[in-house]
Amino acid sequence: MKVLLGLSGGVDSAIAAYLLQKQGYDVTCCFMRNWDSFANNDILGNPLIQSDICPQEQDYLDAKAVAEHLGLTLDRVDFIEDYWNKVFLTFLEEYKKGRTPNPDILCNQYIKFDAFFQYAMDHGYDMVATGHYASTQQKDGFTYLARAADTNKDQTYFLCQVAPEAIAKTLFPLGNITKSEVRKLAEELDLESVMKKKDSTGICFIGERNFREFLSNYLPSKPGEIIDINTGKIVGEHIGVLYYTIGQRKGLHIDHEKGPWFVIGKDVETNRLFVTHHTQKQWLSSDQALIKNINWIVEDKTSIPQELTCKFRYRQKDQDVKLKWITNDSVLLSYPQGIEGVTEGQEAVLYDGELCLGGGVIDVVYKEGKILHDTILQRYEELRHGRD
Numbered sequence: 466m467k468v469l470l471g472l473s474g475g476v477d478s479a480i481a482a483y484l485l486q487k488q489g490y491d492v493t494c495c496f497m498r499n500w501d502s503f504a505n506n507d508i509l510g511n512p513l514i515q516s517d518i519c520p521q522e523q524d525y526l527d528a529k530a531v532a533e534h535l536g537l538t539l540d541r542v543d544f545i546e547d548y549w550n551k552v553f554l555t556f557l558e559e560y561k562k563g564r565t566p567n568p569d570i571l572c573n574q575y576i577k578f579d580a581f582f583q584y585a586m587d588h589g590y591d592m593v594a595t596g597h598y599a600s601t602q603q604k605d606g607f608t609y610l611a612r613a614a615d616t617n618k619d620q621t622y623f624l625c626q627v628a629p630e631a632i633a634k635t636l637f638p639l640g641n642i643t644k645s646e647v648r649k650l651a652e653e654l655d656l657e658s659v660m661k662k663k664d665s666t667g668i669c670f671i672g673e674r675n676f677r678e679f680l681s682n683y684l685p686s687k688p689g690e691i692i693d694i695n696t697g698k699i700v701g702e703h704i705g706v707l708y709y710t711i712g713q714r715k716g717l718h719i720d721h722e723k724g725p726w727f728v729i730g731k732d733v734e735t736n737r738l739f740v741t742h743h744t745q746k747q748w749l750s751s752d753q754a755l756i757k758n759i760n761w762i763v764e765d766k767t768s769i770p771q772e773l774t775c776k777f778r779y780r781q782k783d784q785d786v787k788l789k790w791i792t793n794d795s796v797l798l799s800y801p802q803g804i805e806g807v808t809e810g811q812e813a814v815l816y817d818g819e820l821c822l823g824g825g826v827i828d829v830v831y832k833e834g835k836i837l838h839d840t841i842l843q844r845y846e847e848l849r850h851g852r853d
Contacts, residue, residue, distance in 0.1 A: 564810025
C-alpha cells in the first residue's frame, strides 16, 4: 500500500515514518511549505526574521536528514496560497470580529487533510499519514476518529474538522505509543536532527511569534479603556481589544489595582475591554453554548447520544454536556454545572467515550438563558448611567 507521510522536521512525524516503514508500507515523505514570511509581511513579532536560515528551511533540512537516514524519498510541496486564502484570512476575519479562532484546527481542516490529502490522492497514493497522536476505530465499515493511547498528548481536538472521507484514508502510527517512547526510538535510531528537538508550540506552519506584535502586521493596534465590570471604573488601557482572549489574565498591566484580573468581554464597536477581579469570576462562567458548522465524524447522526462529553479548550478535562439539535450542523450544548472561559470563535469538540464525534465553532455563549456578551454590555451601561 502506497502511503504519503507528512514529514515536518519534528520527532513525531519522523518516528511515524519509521513505524510505517517497519510495518511494510511503501512510504514516501512530503514536506509542506505553507508560509513565506517576507511575501506575507511577517516582520513584527518574528524573532528570527534576520536569521541566516529561517526556521521553516531548517525544518526542511531536518526532515531531509530523517528521510535520508531511513532511506525514504522526500518530496517538497508548496501550499502557501491555500494556507493564506483558507487558513490565514479566515483566522484574521475571526479576530476582526473579536473572536478567537484556532489556527491548528483550520490548518488540519484546509491544508493537511484537504490540500495535502488531495495532492496524495491525485498522485496515486492509497493513504496519507501524519505524526498526530490519534487513532482510528472501525465499526460496521465506518472509520471513526479515536483518542490516542497517550492521553496527555492526544490531538483529536485539533482533528475535529477533518472530513470523514479523509479520516478513512489516514494512518496515525503514533496512536498506540507514548511521547516518551517516541523520544526513545529516535535516540535508538540515532536520528540526530530531531531526537532532541523541542516540540513546536507556535502557530501552525508559521512558528514561534510574539503574538501581539505578529497580529499587528495585519490588524493595527487601537488603544482603549479597560473597564472593571463590577464597578464601571477604568482600571487600565489596552493596546487593541482584538489582541485579547476571554479568560486571559497575563499582559493586562493593571498595576495600580490589586489583581489578578481576567478578561471577560470585548466590545469591538466601542473598543472597550471588560475585566473582572478574581474574587468576581462568576462573569467567566456560562451554562449553554450554541455550536455551529459542526463536522460530524459519524456514520449515522441519529445514533449520536444526547449526553456526551465536550472539550471547549484543548487542555480542558472532558465536560459533561447535553445536546439539543438545532440544525444538521448546529446544536445547543447545556452544562448546568457551569464552565469558565467558553469563548466565541473557539472550538467545541464532542466525544462519546474514546470516539471523537467531531466539533464545531462556539458561536454564542449563554448564562441563565441570556447571551453572556449582552449581559456584560448591559451591566456596563447600567453602571455608566448610574454614575452619570
